[in-house]
Amino acid sequence: MIRDETGNELRPKVVIIRTAGTNCDYETRYALEKVGATVDLVHINQLVKEKDLLDLYQMVVLPGGFTYGDDVAAGKVLANQLRYHLLNDLLRFVDEGKLIMGICNGFQVLVKMGLLPRVNGFADSEGIGGQAFTLTYNDSNKFEDRWVYVKAFSNKSVFIEKDTILYIPVAHAEGKFIGKSEEEFELLSQSGQIVFTYVDKEGNESGYPWNPNGSIGNVAGVCDPTGRILGIMPHPERYIEPTQHPRWTREGLKGEGDGIVIFRNAVDYMREKLWKEKRVVKK
Amino acid sequence: MESRIEVFTKREFPDVLGNEAKAEIENIGITLVDEIRIVQIYLVDSDLSKEEIRFICEELLTDTLTQKYTVNGNVSEKKRSVQEKQEGNAFYTVDVIRKRGVMDPVESTVMRGVKDLGLQVDSVKTARRFLITGALTVEQIETVADKILSNRTIEDVFINKDSSVHGDGKSLVGAVFKKNTLEITGVDDAELLSISERGQLSLTIDEMKAVQRYFAELGRDPTDVELETIAQTWSEHCLHKTLKGIIDYDGEVIDDLLAHTIMKVTSELKKPWCVSVFKDNAGIIEFDEEYNICFKVETHNHPSAIEPYGGANTGLGGVIRDTLGTGLGAKPILNTDVFCFGPLDVPNEEVPDGVLHPRRTFKGVVSGVRDYGNRMGIPTANGAIFFDKRYLYNPLVFCGNVGLIPKDKCEKGSHCGDLILLVGGRTGRDGIHGATFSSVGLTQQSEVVSGGAVQIGNPIMEKKITDALLEARDRGLYNNITDCGAGGLSSAIGEMGEELGVVVDLEKVPLKYEGLNYSEIWISEAQERMVLSVPPGNIGKIKDVFEREDVEAVIIGEFTGDKKLRLRYQGEMVADLEMLFLHKGFPRIKRKATGRSSNNEEPQIGDKTDYGEDLKKILSSWNVCSKEWVIRQYDHEVQGGSVLKPLQGINNDGPGDACVIRPVLHSNKGIAVSNGMNPKYGDIDAYHMAASAIDEALRQIISVGGNLERVALLDNFSWGNSDTPEYLGDLVEAAKGCYDTALYYEAPFISGKDSLHNEFKLGDRTVSIPHSLLISALCVMPDVTKAVSMDVKEPGNFVYIVGLTKAELGGSHYYQNYGFIGNSVPRVDTKIGKPVMDSLANAIDRGLVRSCHDCSEGGLAVAAAEMSFSGGYGLELQLSGVPVEADVVKDDVILFSESNSRFIVEVQMDNKKEFEGLLRDIPCGCIGRVMENELFTVRARNGALLISEKIYDLKEVWQATLRF
Structure with missing residues (x-):
């Protein structure tokens, strides 16, 4: 446990950005608090008005939901809001060594605002504004809630260690990750930015329903080149407590859910890097 | 200036919505559609330049990876010229646009998205165009448009024509304010009823007469909005006047059935x-x-x-x-x-x-x-x-x-002056007359x-x-x-102000568009x-x-304390009713009710040597079959509280009984x-x-x-x-x-x-x-950690039936297999129902039960089969262990009777004694074991094999019915 001078446990500060149609804020906050973070929920309108607010935090989370009803396209309107009002602030935030995480709708937002995956730094073939990847309609063309296995494909992200397998649920209609071209995909793969892939029970890549949406390369989550921005389609915050597992009545209650490791790694990272290395942000 | 923006999926990507529409069309027997592609249309009214409109398209309306767009161009025309070169391939466009006044949330989202880009537009209207290729006749296209692509009650359809908006909000002339009164003083019954019908008020003659008397005392005629308010308040929907009225039930007078x-x-x-x-x-x-x-x-x-x-x-x-x-x-x-629907395979x-x-x-x-x-x-x-x-x-x-x-x-109450x-x-004009509409056939x-x-x-x-x-x-x-x-504001404010009285200024209600009169504002059922x-x-x-x-959030009135409902429009009083009359002045309804007894034939179904087909037929029936197709489309886990999900078992697809959630995440207390x-x-x-x-x-x-x-x-x-x-x-x-x-x-x-x-x-x-x-x-x-799911868990465990099986096949799925209803409807046995449930609850609370499923439609056989295939293990059952009432002699009755208060329960060897001890005073019998195989077998009381099916075959028929 890392403590401050007075012996108190250090609690990294996380901001969950919410807006019309944000849904998963309650359980995301619960997960973060459980692993030792302090969490505030801040409306995007307030953040746009007071951009300095970001300085209070070490991590930004864009949770699941249907921001603005997913009208036009999932996450698109919030993506534009962030892009046109807060892009530079968020880029600086990451440059300072801090973390951004987008879950489900939050992942869609990060991709559509161009913050993910940003292959090779800013040198996306289309630059920061352009989008070389997107999340589009599931092959099944419907919203589906089902549990999936995802495997950590690389060590690039601070949120997860390579080869970790998590069993967590997806719940989305637009989660199929696709790239503009095979080359673009190849670049993403080589840079280690494919963080999570859908696998079957045995840990092997497989088809539907193991890959619930038809994502190219079974991609379930990606990070930026720094490894500090994570976007993930499944919901780790929905498997924190053992009773959330769909088969706990068969397999028994585990100590804790698979999803918690992502949040714990994030909090540990913030404690280690942002405090130990004295990169503490202003109060 | 209006810009018509068309957004469509690129050729190299499947048009998933179009494919789905095509499949639905095939389902109604029209198989000539080659392809459907969908164009999303935005009709944007603005003073923006072409470049600015294109900017909106690229930045907001199009996913440039998968989609393209045109502005004031026409995707369809291009496609038509290509199609016409291919012989015999007719090509149609069907535009579907929501009628004026019908909610379209996308419009306000687009307005907001445009604002984020630093631009402004006056209005946005959306529509959808279906580009249909295939040798269909015009009549067929009209059928397709009506039956699959649109609903004319809320949408307008344009075939081979560009959709257009029937005038936007601004172009409407504001309604000229005129206070309307209706002459009811002294008119006869026929005229009273006619007034009720013309106004879609659904008021009966007795009710109209009560209204007539009330206004006669006041010495004036009612305004239209007063009548509307009374009709809303007195509607069956709001008042439950049948159930709270007086019922003559073959001589037994019941004054307020609900209360009794x-x-x-x-x-x-x-x-x-x-x-x-x-x-x-x-x-x-x-x-x-x-x-x-x-x-x-x-x-x-x-x-x-x-x-x-x-x-x-x-x-x-x-x-x-x-x-x-x-x-x-x-x-x-x-x-x-x-939900209750007609069978989905109705021709x-x-x-x-x-x-x-x-x-x-x-x-x-x-x-x-x-x-x-x-x-x-x-x-x-x-x-x-x-x-x-x-x-x-x-x-x-x-x-x-x-x-x-x-x-x-949990407590609330308005104060005077609030x-x-x-x-x-x-x-808007949404849902006018919903309350009265729902009160008629x-x-x-x-x-x-x-x-x-x-x-x-x-x-x-x-x-x-x-x-x-x-x-x-x-x-x-x-x-x-x-x-x-x-009933809209009428019901909401009318009820809230019942004790104190209210005054409302109707012109203060924010409107979607001009042109509503004060009555429409008051009774509109606009949502949210x-x-x-x-x-x-x-x-x-x-x-x-x-x-x-x-x-x-807008102030539209206040609570007065004068016990009246007063409505003003632009300063003029348009309604002035006493709350007492509004809420208590309705005549009690008197209705006649009569008993009936059902004398359906109790069928005699001959004994068979194999009931596997009967079981499969019930498992595949509309009512029993898997509803996974529906359940997966609902997010059943958001908020993180799910403990027992609706889909359970080794492959997360068995039919759960009740759902269990933990609404407070740091607590294990649940519902x-x-x-x-x-x-x-x-x-x-x-x-x-x-x-x-x-x-x-x-x-x-x-x-x-x-x-x-x-x-x-x-x-x-x-x-x-x-x-x-x-x-x-x-x-x-x-x-x-x-x-x-x-x-x-x-x-x-x-x-x-x-x-x-x-x-x-x-x-x-x-x-x-x-x-x-x-x-x-x-x-x-x-x-909640004591919760139990319905899937069998481990081979070797014992299987029990708890509760008493009677010859109660009336209305059962087994009879339905043979086209009968029967008469022996299941009853609740008030000697054993509660002890059965209490004892079983106690056993589960003590952790003695590995799985439990209630016997409902299809009885013992269906419940046990569902537990078996959901858990992925076979069951070996014998009907000789089932406690039955003395008159039960046939095996098919034991298999398929739908007697109440019965459960199938799985118990581990170690807990057998304690479990049996706890349930010793109630009907309970061990009927078999969970097997390390994939076979579901049931033996008759004389030992003959009645059912022997592979569990995955049973599961397949159960799943196939609703697998779209």
Whole structure:
């Protein structure tokens, strides 16, 4: 446990950005608090008005939901809001060594605002504004809630260690990750930015329903080149407590859910890097 | 200047929505469609330059990876020229655009998105164009447009023409204000009835006469809005005047059936944990130290018959607002849904004009519930679907919502001088006459006449209201709240102001577009609106809360203390009614009811050597088959509280009983929620149907580890026309069944609702729905880690049946296999029902049970088979172990009887003795073992093999029926 001078446990500060149609804020906050973070929920309108607010935090989370009803396209309107009002602030935030995480709708937002995956730094073939990847309609063309296995494909992200397998649920209609071209995909793969892939029970890549949406390369989550921005389609915050597992009545209650490791790694990272290395942000 | 923007999927990507439309068209027997591609159209009115419009297209409206766009170009024209070169390939465009006044949430989202780009547009309208290639005739295209692509009650269709907007809001001339009075003084009965009909008021002659007398005393005629208000307030929908009226039941005079049955259970049981019953929008019971739980289930049948998506959508939205308007506002934590449809394989020819094919109704309703529930971030985790031919014309849609409310926020009351704050969406001509419409039967013309009663919901608006409301509640900024449901402001403010009196300035209500007259403003059922009673000193603070969430909040009146309902429009008084007359002045309804007894033939079905086919036929039947296709489309895990999900077992696809959730994440205290309903029993006997529905709902609670100590019930009656004495007689019997059974199980009712005009006039024939009583149950569970699922767990474990099996196959699925109803309807045995449930609950609480499933439709055989294939292990069962009543001699009766209060239970070897000891005084028998194989076998009492099936074969037939 890392403590401050007075012996108190250090609690990294996380901001969950919410807006019309944000849904998963309650359980995301619960997960973060459980692993030792302090969490505030801040409306995007307030953040746009007071951009300095970001300085209070070490991590930004864009949770699941249907921001603005997913009208036009999932996450698109919030993506534009962030892009046109807060892009530079968020880029600086990451440059300072801090973390951004987008879950489900939050992942869609990060991709559509161009913050993910940003292959090779800013040198996306289309630059920061352009989008070389997107999340589009599931092959099944419907919203589906089902549990999936995802495997950590690389060590690039601070949120997860390579080869970790998590069993967590997806719940989305637009989660199929696709790239503009095979080359673009190849670049993403080589840079280690494919963080999570859908696998079957045995840990092997497989088809539907193991890959619930038809994502190219079974991609379930990606990070930026720094490894500090994570976007993930499944919901780790929905498997924190053992009773959330769909088969706990068969397999028994585990100590804790698979999803918690992502949040714990994030909090540990913030404690280690942002405090130990004295990169503490202003109060 | 209007720009027409068309966005379409690039060739190299599949057009998933187009493919789905094509599949649906094939389903109605038109197989000539080669391809459908869909174009999303935005009609944008603005002063922007071409470049700026293109900027909006690229930055907001198009996913440049998968889509392309044109501005004022025409995708279709290009495609047409290509198509015409290919011989024999006809090409059509079908444009579908929502009618004026029909909600389209996308429009405001686009406006907002444009603003983020630093630009501004005057208006946005969206439409969808289907590009259809294939050798179809024009008539076929019209059929396709009508049956699959559009719904003309809410949408306009243009075939091979560009869609256009019928004038936007601005171009309408504001209605010239004119106060209207209706002459009723001294007119005769015929004229009174004619006034009621012309105004779509649905008031009876007795009611019209009461109105006439009231205004005669006042010495004036009523204004139109006064009559409207009375009609809304006195509607069956709002007043339950049949159930609360006087019923002559073959000489037995019942003054207020509800008070003497459903509500009486609660008052007699006097459960201390019942916090608020039958008075608020939802019933409230205690949960833990900090919170209470509220629960409400509503029907939205008629709108769903006409526009399934919008009907179900707004049905769920409405019941969520009930929760938001309970006490000072509860947080919605769970949705439930129960639907009744015609069988999905009804041939198209059998579906009359004016009626939608059940397949379309089914898909529309499921999407409507899905889109509202998922977008609101509320898990939908319990439900059921019933199929019967009689629902073809009049489907039923029950939507329920559970809320979590702090203990100190359950009481409310306006104060004199409080201001009336209207929050949420704007008011338009939506849903005018919904309350009165739902109080009459449907006809083939309903589609045309009642289009205005149908709406589309805007879940994101409701989510914004929720977020703002809960903050305002926690800060104590208002004294009272209610939702705008059927009857709109008229019902909401009329009810809220009953004690004190109110005055409302109707011109202050924010409108979607100009042109509404004061009556329309007052009775509009525009969705997503709530009314709050706010002390003047808090107005600034509360407006600020709503403004931060981008929700409009406007003061439209105040609570006066004069016990009157007064409405002003532009300063002139347009209504002035005494609250007492409005709420108590209606004449009591007197109706005749008569009993009937059913004398169906009890079929003699010969003995067989193999019942595998019977079992498979039941498993694959519409009512029993897997509903996974539906359940997966609902987010049943959002908010993180799910403990027992609706899909269970080794492959997460078995049919769970009650769902269990933990609404407070740091606590293991939870709730189990279930439902019981079996309209087939009602064909024989309504009393026993009601008793069985309660038993079934409670069985499901017990199965998952709940108990009878803290279970609350809700009743929802959906009946045929209750003017028919036999139907009303059945209703009386059902209510009596509810009273006796709920009292026996000590489970109080806390809320309920009825819908009593579910019939359809087909020419000169009237088709009534089967009597449909839905019982919903909610149980508070002290420790969810003791919950049990229905899938068998380990080979070697023992299998028991708990409860007594009787020769009760009346209304069963087994009889249905042979085309019979029979007469031996299952009854609730009040000698053993409660001991059975209590003992089993005790055994589960002590951790002695590995799995448990209740016996319902299909009886022992179906319940055991479901447990077996869900768990992935075989079962070896012998009927010799089943405790039966003396007159049960046939094996098929033991297999398929649907006797109540029975469970199949799996117990480990180590717990066998203790389990048997606990249940020694009740009927319980060991009937076999869980096997390390994939075979489901059942032996007769004489040892002969009756069923031997591979579990995956059984599962396959169970899943195949509803696998779309």
